[in-house]
Amino acid sequence: MAAEPRKIAVHEGRDVFEATLASEAGVRISVINYGAIVRDWQVPVGSDMRSVVLGFDRFEDYLEHSPYFGAIVGRVGNRISDARFALDGKEYQLQANEGTHHLHGGERGLSNQVWEMEALSDDAVRLTLTSPAGEMGYPGKLDVSVIYRLRGKALEIDIDATTDARTPVNIFQHNYFNLLGEGDVRNHTLWLAANAYTVRSADLIPTGRIEPVAGSHFDFRKPRPLCDPQGEPIAYDNNLVLDTGRDLSDPVAILRAPDDSLTLTLKTDQPGLQLYTGSKINLSVPGLGGQHYPRFAGVCLEDQHFPDAINHPHFPSCLVTPDRPYRHWCEIEIG
Numbered sequence: 473m474a475a476e477p478r479k480i481a482v483h484e485g486r487d488v489f490e491a492t493l494a495s496e497a498g499v500r501i502s503v504i505n506y507g508a509i510v511r512d513w514q515v516p517v518g519s520d521m522r523s524v525v526l527g528f529d530r531f532e533d534y535l536e537h538s539p540y541f542g543a544i545v546g547r548v549g550n551r552i553s554d555a556r557f558a559l560d561g562k563e564y565q566l567q568a569n570e571g572t573h574h575l576h577g578g579e580r581g582l583s584n585q586v587w588e589m590e591a592l593s594d595d596a597v598r599l600t601l602t603s604p605a606g607e608m609g610y611p612g613k614l615d616v617s618v619i620y621r622l623r624g625k626a627l628e629i630d631i632d633a634t635t636d637a638r639t640p641v642n643i644f645q646h647n648y649f650n651l652l653g654e655g656d657v658r659n660h661t662l663w664l665a666a667n668a669y670t671v672r673s674a675d676l677i678p679t680g681r682i683e684p685v686a687g688s689h690f691d692f693r694k695p696r697p698l699c700d701p702q703g704e705p706i707a708y709d710n711n712l713v714l715d716t717g718r719d720l721s722d723p724v725a726i727l728r729a730p731d732d733s734l735t736l737t738l739k740t741d742q743p744g745l746q747l748y749t750g751s752k753i754n755l756s757v758p759g760l761g762g763q764h765y766p767r768f769a770g771v772c773l774e775d776q777h778f779p780d781a782i783n784h785p786h787f788p789s790c791l792v793t794p795d796r797p798y799r800h801w802c803e804i805e806i807g
Contacts, residue, residue, distance in 0.1 A: 635793070
């Protein structure tokens with residue numbers, strides 16, 4: 473039996489659908505075809521169900537108020553310096569939508585469009601989208617596919633993209649997690665398989681330097697909370713360099729609720745992970761279940777290519793070509 477999508481809205485003349493994936497472990501994940509968004513993620517805790525991501529009950533709130541809650545972002549997620557890059561002797565100017573820089577693919581990025589949705593089973597759904605050549609300034613047509621598959625307590629995300637021209641691609645999930653289902657995440661503890669980080673400027677653009685995490689507040693090689701010694705939440709928004717040569721079946725991130733009621737593990741084949749603790753959350757509308765989301769209400773663990781990789785040749789390459797398509801796999805388990 474397939475998780476048949478139901479129509480919830482119309483946007484730009486196209487129907488918006490929601491599908492709910494369910495597993496034998498009692499986990500339920502709702503996905504909408506606008507932005508390929510994970511709208512809600514509910515896990516059983518005792519006799520109750522707990523929402524562990526930030527989102528909205530009303531579709532309209534995603535259009536006006538969402539800081540990329542649960543979305544798939546791209547073509548190039550994260551930032552491109554000064555919204556431009558050079559490729560094969562030509563300079564490309566992108567839309568500058570964060571000051572002078574380009575963020576998450578621009579205003580017509582993947583997170584702001586209606587995708588095609590196909591239910592594969594009661595625990596899997598495929599979303600597809602074509603980004604035409606020149607959209608937001610990018611070269612090449614890009615055909616993108618995302619499959620969400622729920623297996624027990626784990627959500628597998630498979631992202632594929634093919635192109636007809638050389639072009640940068642960095643597509644990833646942008647979920648905000650809160651394992652308590654309320655309040656902020658300052659007392660969540662985090663472990664990361666990362667020995668280094670990319671140094672950034674004040675406006676969040678990598679300088680090109682890669683430094684060891686040892687002695688810095690980016691050192692999560694031993695689990696520690698997302699707050700300082702005084703108990704104040706730390707405004708993280710930085711790319712960590714995941715350990716190379718690691719076994720991809722091992723997690724790169726482990727997040728625990730303060731009361732140990734839930735643990736999140738993330739596995740990925742990507743080289744980096746953006747840690748963002750939601751310091752800019754400032755909503756005038758309620759979230760799921762009518763909740764008010766304060767600053768630091770959720771933590772993002774964005775498995776990705778390094779930010780601005782297209783402008784730093786010594787970073788792992790984010791270029792895809794007609795004969796070398798984009799592939800990205802991750803698995804997030806919460807239980």
